Amino acid sequence: MYEILVQPWPWWFSGIMIAFIMFLLIYFGQSFGFSSNLRTICAMAGAGKVSSFFKFDWKAQMWNIMFMLGAIAGGSITRHFLSDGAPVKISQKTIEALQHYGFAAPQSVQPTELFSLESAFSLKGFLILAIGGFLVGFGARYAGGCTSGHAISGLSNLQVPSLLAVVGFFIGGLLMTHFLFPLIF
């Protein structure tokens, strides 16, 4: 029983659950779009004084902040009750490709080369996390949504702009992976 509980979910079940979560939010009168929280947090912190982009009724977005807090709790629940910390079973080809950049085969969920606190507080490690995060936050708002808002919600509603955003996600992701990785790592 325990072995089954700590196994990762197959892709098809994961996909069903994501659609289920989107429809739950729709049923509760809202929509699935996580990166709006970044704008809400700016507004809560008083960014409305600097830009009208952050002047809105952020209290109406508290449902999404609650969703965000739930996501933290969910990650913690998996860590403590639903996983045995086994390495992610990525393909051998990816393991070999990453070895060229100094990444060892997975030992757990995330590479210690990037996410250990030691790395995070080295200059290069910090810059990687900071620039990565900055681009995600900037790009999500510029594009008007992230993976949940565009790739899941937008595509489900057959929105051409969302398809363009997803094309953009891949242009950026492929550029980073295939052209910038050799320069960075």
Added chain:
Amino acid sequence: MKLLKFFLVGILFGITMSKSEAFSWYRIQEMFRFHSFHMYGIIGVAVTLGVIGVALIKKIGIRDYAGNPIVFQPKEKTYIRYLLGGTAFGLGWALSGACPGPMMVNIGYGYFSFIIVFAFAILGTFFYGIIKDKLPH
């Protein structure tokens, strides 16, 4: 109570992102290298069910839990912002291995260095808010 249900759906989301391994930097790398079907399968199933469900909601006119009609907001019909913004997002996604939701799930999972990633994501959004009128949309 009104907000509690969103917290509970959030928990489900956090469990889903972690149990699916979609919150792993390795899985995102594998996706951008086209070495596995895993991430494409997840997104493909979610979008297929999403398209069917949204079409059904529109066709049958299903209402939400409060009895209000469900309306889907169409996205603004431009293209530059989606391509440029999307590209910036993709660059960051491949580097940090996480979009905004999974950043939070990682923090909950115990990878506290994602607090740095998330803090800078907030800064990135703040920067967009400051310079948005100078950007092509």
